[in-house]
Amino acid sequence: MDKRAYNFNAGPAALPLAVLERAQQELVEYKGIGMSIMEISHRSKEYEALNTETQELLKELMGIPDGYQILFLQGGASSQFAMIPMNFLKPGRVGSYVHTGAWAEKAYKEAKLLGHEVHIAATSEAHDFMQIPELNEIEIHPDSAYLHITSNETIGGTQFQEYPNTGNVPLIADMSSDILCRPVDVSKFAMIYAGAQKNLGPSGVTIAIIREDLLQDLPKNIPTMLRYEIHSTNNSLYNTPPVYSVYMVNLVLKWIKENGGVEAMEQTNRAKAKLIYDAIDESKGFYIGCAAPASRSLMNLTFRLASEELEKSFIKQAEAAGFVGLKGHRSVGGLRASAYNAVPMEACEALANFMRDFQQKNS
Amino acid sequence: MDKRAYNFNAGPAALPLAVLERAQQELVEYKGIGMSIMEISHRSKEYEALNTETQELLKELMGIPDGYQILFLQGGASSQFAMIPMNFLKPGRVGSYVHTGAWAEKAYKEAKLLGHEVHIAATSEAHDFMQIPELNEIEIHPDSAYLHITSNETIGGTQFQEYPNTGNVPLIADMSSDILCRPVDVSKFAMIYAGAQKNLGPSGVTIAIIREDLLQDLPKNIPTMLRYEIHSTNNSLYNTPPVYSVYMVNLVLKWIKENGGVEAMEQTNRAKAKLIYDAIDESKGFYIGCAAPASRSLMNLTFRLASEELEKSFIKQAEAAGFVGLKGHRSVGGLRASAYNAVPMEACEALANFMRDFQQKNS
Structure with a gap:
């Protein structure tokens, strides 16, 4: 094929041609160091700079206020479905979920599987998940540690047009399929997470934006790799990060800024x-x-x-x-x-x- | 710099120049499909073919007998440290570990953290971890569900020259830093795993080779993404895999074969x-x-x-x-x-x- 496909893939999905061309140009040698970005240590000054710059770009583009941590994790949104209840649901606390379709369901079912109490705060099941519940239909359980929403359902093709006000209850959003598609008031959210493979880059990295108060006093007897605290304390360098995926996210963020x-x-x-x-x-x-x-x-x-x-x-x-x-x-x-x-x-x-x-x- | 660095990084580490050049050549367009490999669906025939071919290449190169599954996972060896005891240590069973240094220690400490019983089958602590214990010093606990070894310790610079015979006790090896460096009799092992970022490719994917009898009757109430059974049943496509990392592993395996x-x-x-x-x-x-x-x-x-x-x-x-x-x-x-x-x-x-x-x- 001589020209680019009209790529409407649901994810992994289209990347900007300019980003691919830039990545191609510097694949063998990154910034004149005689090595590919894939060949450098994650403890090197080059990777530390990339890590920081990528965080800063995301802060700038999304207007993330002070007091939030930006983490680069592995395992996709599917891993977040487990990490959120495991980290945030202490005994007696409930996870409230808005059920908007297949992805919301996976999120709350994972919490249930792990023995946590789950409350369905609203559901659009009666509408076959072809609409987002009215915000005033959402009933947050009084013992909620959070309200979880899926900001965009890739299967049904529905999207929150406005976000609920949850008062003191932390609002957590899976924005895997619509992060950076429009401005969002990040201060309304306690946590936003997104697998990269739609609007952020290729697959292999998941971004979590977490308000720092959520990172206090978390359980330590869960798998180390599932502890937000570990990744936060180590600035996403507890273990070897998915370097190339983070690099590609960096290029995509620069492309958004330039455009x-x-x-x-x-x-x-x-x-x-x-x-x-x-x-x-x-x-x-x-x-x-x-x-x-x-x-x-x-x-x-x-x-x-x-x-x-x-x-x-x-x-x-x-x-x-x-x-x-x-x-x-x-x-x-x-x-x-x-x-x-x-x-x-x-x-x-x-x-x-x-x-x-x-x-x-x-x- | 006009020439390649002499790259002695411990990981992520050097990749073959021929692999990088091939990846560069087809970064923007993969096999004439008008898209990058990073832009295609993991459910596409192109990715399914890549997934299968990469498994077959590894089977061929390592001489993996029938009866083993090859999984492409995320989260590095650090995630395996949790997954192994969570999947294989039923109540009353013990995880035996050979303590050869920092990585072996991380493996058994994670099992302990998660409440499992751990037995140190041998340790080279008295030698400051600068040698591998004699094979006849290894004492496997009678209730062991497995014996875990770290085939190569990247920090001390030690490596098993021979592997222990464990009889009916499954032998599990973290080969992150020496997989494919020399022939190994895979049939001696119940499981071999390795983060890719040393001998297999860039960071972002972990390979697990698991004998099928180990995949029977595993617990279902652990995080879905930490269940070997889920990844095995779904041929590593339960959720979006780290496509580009798998692609690079594929190229590295081809390079090994060609060489x-x-x-x-x-x-x-x-x-x-x-x-x-x-x-x-x-x-x-x-x-x-x-x-x-x-x-x-x-x-x-x-x-x-x-x-x-x-x-x-x-x-x-x-x-x-x-x-x-x-x-x-x-x-x-x-x-x-x-x-x-x-x-x-x-x-x-x-x-x-x-x-x-x-x-x-x-x-």
Whole structure:
């Protein structure tokens, strides 16, 4: 293939071409040191500088106030599902969860599996998880150590448009699939975490942003690698970090900064999503949006056609036209376009045109 | 710098130049698909093929018999230290450990931290961990679920030259720092694990080779991501794997195969290590080898000079001459040359020459 695919993968997902080209350029030799970034010690001054710079870039881009730690961890959001209750749920305390779909479910089920008490503060099960619960429906258990939300559900294609005010109860958000897609008031959150492989970089590193008061007085008799305190005290260098993944996150953050920051990302993301949602909404029912319009995600745009046969035909023709990753998640079927930060406007224009064209030929 | 550094880093460590150049070439576009390997779904046919091919390569190179699973995990050996007792130590069972130094200690201390019973089957503490215990000194507790050894201690620079026969007791080895440095009879082991960042690739992935009978009847109420059974059942695709690290391991394994396999690695490693150990042994006491000669590591070659001042001077001049990573581990001081598979003969020749030259100037 001579040109770039129209990459709508749900994750791992598209990376900015400029970032890939920069990474390619310096893969064999990093900053004139005669070695690749993959070959240097994590105790070297070069890696320590990269570690710090990446934290600083994220602070700047997200407007993270003082009093938060930024950790680079391994094991994906799936590991956070265990670490959060293991670290924060002391005996007698409850984990409150908003149940918005498959990822929220994995989070609270892991807490239950480990013997913790879990409270479902709100659920959109009655709506088949195709909308986000109203904020005023959320009932936080009085003994809650935290309220956990999944800010964006990649499978259903729903996204919190506003975040709940939780008062003194720490708000914890899994932002794996929408971090940095729009500005967020970090001060409302006690903790934000995200696997890198959607908006931050390649897979292999998970970012956790944790308010320092949460890091006090945590249990010490859990697996060392699952202790936030250990990673915080060691500035994410307790053991060998996933150096190359952190390096790639660094490049992606610089790319966001050079391209106008998170505000500019939001503007572009809204324009990109509008192209696809318009193609759905103007199709007179040929395309059926899955998520309730008020809960629609900027990142994962889900829709269906009248029959599975037609959907298969759509995917087949789309693949032939250079589109990748449009198949919906295997648990729900249908179609899904994941338009993360790095997916260019041009790809969304091409998809909207393809959708209109396909409709015309199949109506 | 116009040329490659003489990279003696302890880990992350040198990678073969040919591997880096290949990775560079296909970083932006993998196999003509219009995307980087970092941008594809872990459920794609391309990644599934990579996953399988990497397992097959490792099987072939190590001569892994049927009946073993190969897993790609995250969290480094440090996570294995917790996973091994959590998965294998049922109530009443004991974890036996051979204590050979800092890494062995981390392994058994993690088991103790998590409330498991630990038995020190042998220790070389009396020798300051500068030698491996005699095999006939190892006393395995009768209730042992396993005997755990650290096949190579990167800090002391010691290495098992032969492995113990443990009869019916499963033998588990942390081979993080010497996997693939020489042929090993895998059938003697119930489990071998290794963080990638020494002989396998960059950091970010840990390989576990587990005999299938060990995977039966494991506890289910431990964190999902720490369950071997989950990763085995899902062929290391339970959650998003560290795609790029696995890709790099794949390239490194191909490089080993193209360069004669593990037998050839051993030959070269012995020749490389001999260059340095000869420079030590022929120095008439100017250089003092740390490890007992019968326990010397092929991978981490540790030595001292008469004074810390002289050691500092050695490191400074070595750095100026293009050598990297020769400082001993911060916990023990002294000097250490890590000559993993990817460190070329030429680098070891240069170091041996530098050592002789430095000795001449400072005697």
